Amino acid sequence: MTTPSHLAANWSDIRRRVDEACRAAGRDPAGVAILPVSKTFGPELIREGVALGMRRFGENKVQEIRDKAPLLADCGIAWVMIGHLQTNKAKDVARLVSEVQSLDRLELAEALDRRLQHEGRAIDVLVQVKTSTEPSKYGLLPEQLASFLDTLRGYATLRVRGLMTLAIHSTDPVEVRGCFRRLRELRDRAIAQGHDIPRLSMGMSGDFPLAIAEGATEVRIGTAIFGSRPYPDAYYWPEPTAKP
Structure with a gap:
């Protein structure tokens, strides 16, 4: 179990490792942000993260944000949705989330836009692109990106800021790096087209x-900050007691 002292050590270590990776790539470390991914971990550990200077937290499931947000309302957290999002969850997203990094289809954009208009809000979004051939991965197909970005210009509540991807699950660094290169190339092409x-x-x-x-x-860093997840899709903390 990750304790506050372990969390502080992990946070310091991952920041060092990210800085080292930046220097190895000839990049300024200030140009790479770390998004702590707190999925399955409870409010108290997230609160400890806030004390260490974390302000944005990535979550895979809307239910977790819905459960955690009221318990951490005093922390000024910006919740970031990074998991696959169903359109019937758009209401909670529009109310609670500051950013969606998994926008991958028009029906989701339409659902989010409707709910955000109702809330009187606008949020940042990243378009998720599928850069591997794995059937388990979500995302827009690369050849669909240009037209999708053009369509998103019509949704004032969705501020498109960039792209997101999940690399292939492989021990071959050439395959993994190829996924990341593909996303960068797609981003650069979109910028050249005026986005x-x-x-x-x-x-x-x-x-x-x-x-x-x-x-x-x-x-997006989870395990290296918060520790391992023996049950990736389950809470580590008790869910709130259901109301009768």
Whole structure:
């Protein structure tokens, strides 16, 4: 179990490792942000993260944000949705989330836009692109990106800031790095076509140096900060008691 002292040590270590990866790639460390991924971990550990200077937290499931947000309302947290998002969750996202990094289809954009208009809000979004052939991965197909970005210009509540991807699950660094390179190339092509999308969210605990070498502006780090997850899709903390 990760304790506050372990969390502080992990946070310091991952910041050092990201800085080293930046220097190895000839990049300024200030150009790469770290998004702590707090999925499955409880409010108290997240609160400890806030005390260490973390302000943005990535979550895979809307339910976790919905459960945690009221318990951490005093912390000024910006919740970032990084998991696959169903359209029926748009209401909670529009109410609670500051950014969605997994926008991958028009029906989701439409659902978010409707709910955000109702809330009187606008949020940052990244378009998730599928850069591997794995059937388990979500994301827009690369050849669909240009037209999708053009369509998103019509949604004032969705501020498109960049692209996101999940690399192939492989021990071959050439394959993994190829996914990151593909996203950077797609981003550069979109910028040349007039889209202001500088951000690249790519790389996680096991592959972030490769992502940084290919131009990541943000890496999503969970395990290296909060510890291992023996049950990846389950809470580590008790869910709130259901109301009768």
